[in-house]
Amino acid sequence: MIVVKNLLYNTILFIMVFALTLQNYVAQENKNNNTQSRFIDTLDNKFDVSEFLKTKYGFVILPTVITEPAIGYGGGAGLIFVHRDPEEIAQGKGNYPSISAVGGFYTSTNSWAIGGGHFGVWKNGAIRYRGAAGFVSANLLYYREPIFQNGVEKLDFNIKAYGIIQEIIFRLWNTSFFAGASYGFGHTEVLFNIPTEIPDEISRSELSTNIGGLGTVLNYDSRDNLFTPNNGIYAGVNYIYYDKFLGSDRKFQRLFTHILGYTKIIKNFYGALRLDYQNSFEDTPFYLRPFISLRGIPAMRYQGKSTYLAEIEMRWDFLNRWSLVGFTGYGEAIPVNNKLFDKQSAYNFGAGFRYLIARLYGMRMGIDIARGPEDWAFYIQFGSSWFRY
Secondary structure: OHHHHHHHHHHHHHHHHHHHHHHHHHHHOOOOOOOOOOOEEEEOOOOOOHHHHOOOEEEEEEEEOOOOOOOOEEEEEEEEEEEEEEEHHOOOOOOOOOEEEEEEEEEOOOOOOOOEEEEEEEEEOOOEEEEEEEEEEEEEEEOOOOOOOOOOOEEEEEEEEEEEEEEOOOOOOOOOOOEEEEEEEEEEEEEEEEEOOOOOOOHHHEEEEEEEEEEEEEEEEEEOOOOOOOOOEEEEEEEEOOOHOOOOOOOOEEEEEEEEEEEEEOOEEEEEEEEEEEEEEEOOOOHOEEEEOOOOOOOOOOOOOOOEEEEEEEEEEEEOOEEEEEEEEEEEEEEOOOOOOOOOEEEEEEEEEEEEEEEEHHHHEEEEEEEEEOOEEEEEEEOOOOOOO
């Protein structure tokens, strides 16, 4: 109950601060009658950052609360730049701008990270690039079923990693299909806080290793908006091959597939469906194996050789720029060794709110409260809750 009360308190506090900030912006900007505000939408006289983002120096400063159950509570900040070319700025069109971001975070488990990335769009979205680099030190938990011989249910470990990832895709003819390639390289150091021996399924070669992989990418994208879609489909298949000639100490493969569907149900009501399947092959390090990724469930809590899940989300635009969302999902993790481990399953459900912070971009921002099998969690959302795809 204490956790629930704290979640509710933090949520109410966030809503109050968010609403007061918007009110203060509107009040201050309305005092300035000589120039048109870049933070007020002339359509409804509400706080909106669309005009500011359209300028050549448009950016969003995004302080955020870290609430990922796997790494604890903490704080972070990001600086997000939205790039527009002068002609596009003048015309005020285009839903897929180029975006750059830098930031970092620190949490109560002494986990921290710094990094930056860029999403580039050229030729009216026909060429799309994603790249990122960073360093992370995360204190996480490794779960195993059945439990260890001395009764320990989970092991603490720290993972330090630095790396880069590059991806570029091209539109196929004049369709909504895209194809391309990716490359990623990273170095990892893993240290267990061991009350017992390292689990048999984890080899010591996994504790310090270089990882380099080349991927093939095939996407389908008919979304009407990059940030918070109302209609359309976004689907993808990414197969990554890791080997020595690519800079990897280990040979293995990983497969990622997903389908995100968005549709308008009736006036002011929108529905979304997420389907996700992941698989790993050969000598995949334990920390790169798929895990059930749903709001309310700690990262790596339900992990296996492969995972599949489904999640639905409903949004009700009930008042001007404000929306309520509700969601639920279910997933299963298939074990690496069926003779030793059983299949694991997990569910989630929750609700949240959104504010349309940039009307011209369809960009919404807000907070979600979610419940998994073990506990509650809350998340600050910028754009779609599935924006990471």
